[in-house]
Amino acid sequence: MAFSHGYQQPFTIGIAESAQNNISCWAGGVEMLRVAQDGFYVRGQKIPADDKEAETVYNAFKQFLVWAELNRR
Secondary structure, three states: EEOOOOOOOOOOEEEEEOOOOOEEEEEEEEEEEEEOOOOEEEEEEEEEOOOOOOHHHHHHHHHHHHHHHHOOO
């Protein structure tokens, strides 16, 4: 189940159909961020659980939001 806002290049935030416990943020057909039971993924790459994890995930989510705002018109 994903949510689309009907922009010209829609972005989606939703629950991945294949794994009900995942949350994915997609931009332009590319998965930008996934929150899964086994960790965080940015552009398909698993983020190591270390002292930089929160910063890396925050920056990926911020990039997703900026892309969504720039492409909403």
